[in-house]
Amino acid sequence: MSMPEVTAPAPKQSLATQLLRFRRGPWEWLATIVIALGVIMLMQPFSLFLYGWSFATIIVGTVMFTIVSHFPE
């Protein structure tokens, strides 16, 4: 009887390496963070400067999300 083949777990990659491989998962997370950041900037009560840049941030995040959702899994 042959023993089942045991495969070693894949080595854990850094976030930068994962992003450089252009896979959907990490890039979608990044886009999500940018969108959330933009929404927080839009609604925060502390800085008018951050409020001024919120729309640009949300647009960048949304466009990024639309593009990276076409990346391979």
Added chain:
Amino acid sequence: MSDSSARATIADRVAAATPVPVARRIRSLGDRAIAWLFIGPTILLLLAINIFPLIWTVYLSFTNYKANRSAPIRMVGTEHYSSILSDPDIWYSMQATAHFVFWTIVLETVIGFALAWLIDRKFRGHGIWTTIILLPMMLSPAVVGNFWKFLYEPQIGLFNYAVSFLTGVDRSSFQMLGDVALAPWAIVIVDVWMWTPYVMLICLAGLRSIPDHIYEAAEVDRASPWRQFWSITLPMALPFIMLAVLFRGIENFKMFDMVNLLTGGGPGSTTEVASITLKRDAFESWKTGYSSAFAIILFVAVFGLANIYVKALNRVKQR
């Protein structure tokens, strides 16, 4: 039955129900063409009532157009966008929106999850209690706005009477809708009352999706109920809670009807959430181009949040 004969049957049935010259043409159509024929009107309708107004609004946002004036339209570039994004009044209305969104989400999530957790326990009459709890969600926001306005009346309202009964404060000494400090909380209370059942339903779906054998294994391992809650219930229901939070966040970001009915943005501009400011700019000041730019900013924010919502929804579906 083969594919070709099934296709022939469908085409024959459609042809039989149509006048002869049209029927002859339908018989020669393929599956794809028939599918387009059916969805074509819907796509046209969507283009007419969704896509065209959106493109038109984007165009107007770059112009000085005023809907109550017949002067020629002039392109102003990104002037409206830069003026909105540096206007302290609009910034204040975004903060009022943030206050409303934040507190409604926190309260609805906490109370909704607690209710779902209680309802999930099988007790006598839990069905009827579920129905009673769900009732506010089924009402129209216009109806809810109107009757809460009566409830908040300082002289005859039940709310002031209840607060007075419970705390001993004179019932005509405070006005929920007329007081600068209380009005934002008045609309939060109404939204929480109306939409907590919705959050409860989603959380209940999450709790019911947790397999019993996980709890049985935890019992065998002598995990305390508190430990079971933190290690099993909450993590496994979290994607559903996130879904509810995002959905309510998007909905409350756009909130208009209830706020308009209850306070109309007042007193002063204390409860002037973004959509109320937008309505005032568009239909009271008639700054159509300016308000179009504001609408596009709100749309992009909601669209961005909707992307996150869809991502969360897909994660829930994968479970």
